[in-house]
Amino acid sequence: MQRKMKKRILKITGYIFLVPFLAAVVFGAFIFIYSRLPIDETKTTPVLVDIPTGTSFVRVTKMLADAGLVENRFLFYSLVVVKRGTRSIRAGEYEFVPSITPAQLVDKLISGDIKKYRVTIHEDYSLQEVAARLKEYKMIDEKAFFDLARDRVFLSSLGITGSSVEGYLFPDTYYLNRSMSTRQIMRMMVERFWDKISPEMINQAAQKGFTVHEFVTFASLIGKETGYTAEKPLIAAVFFNRMKKGMPLQSDPTTVYDLKNFDGKVLRRHYKRESPYNTYIIRGLPPGPISNPGLDSYQAVINPAPVDYLYFVSQKDGSHFFSSSFDVHTSAIVRLRAIPGDRQ
Secondary structure (H helix, E strand, O other), rough: OOOHHHHHHHHHHHHHHHHHHHHHHHHHHHHHHOOOOOOOOOOOOOOOEEOOOOHHHHHHHHHHOOOOOOOHHHHHHHHHHHHHOOOOOOOOEEEEOOOOHHHHHHHHHHHHOOEEEEOOOOOOOOHHHHHHHHHOOOOOOOHHHHHOOOOHHHHHHHHOOOOOOOOOOOEEEEEEOOOOHHHHHHHHHHHHHHHHHOOHHHHHHHHOOOOOOHHHHHHHHHHHHHOOOOOOOHHHHHHHHHHHHHOOOOOOHHOOOOOOOOOOOHHHHHHHHOOOOOOOOOOOOOOOOOOOOHHHHHHHHOOOOOEEEEOEEEEOOOOOOEEEOOHHHHHHHHHHHHEEEOOO
């Protein structure tokens, strides 16, 4: 009798342990199937979800549900627990296509695969233009950007000896995300500058008598004068030749660099502006760069054309006519500006 009772107890105990086991297997299979079915295969339009730093897992789940990416919160919770991701979801802006599976969605959150923006900073953009482009993509806090641009401690940490980051924000294509700070973005752009402007180039500039800051300043003037790579060594030669003769550089872009609300047209009255940047008034280079030049402008500084030109004037197509004689230069101006506009 006791033996039969013992067998019965063992049999019942086996059932007790078997039921949870089977339930766990069934539930695991259910989660497995759920995790691999598309969330909504009928929708292909990307959905953006911006998860702020410090957002709780429960709050993240609600945000995803509000975006139409989580239909069953219990199953989603369970999937994230299985993947051990409840404390691993990274903040940032995510882009999801609703046709992905829950497993793919969770993997993206855990790996921090946040949305990146392809932002191109064109050659010879000024500091203001760089800020405008980054602001367009909602990448920076504008006030923080301009404060950092002139923060001597921050500039020193970047290896910049000048009073502004102008000139050192290297023009290139960057892949940025909105979780990056203004400081991080600016540092990335300056690091790109140091990657592109080699020690050899800096040494070549030094042999011509330029500090790094003067090298950047000179290149910025060349870049602002022409967008034609082939002309840049000629522009550099003109500036070198004028400096050797003690002539002012007379670079139009410098006359309006620090002018607020400039409308894009240099007028005669601008040539007389009292400004430390106005190379119609000062001799030599201005105190700092007037833009963020490209690599070909730096190459022009260290490899100017072997010509004796002292003058150049813009032609109708954006290129320039170069000359060594003031009389020839004057004649070219008359010829190229046959219908003079109001330059007052």
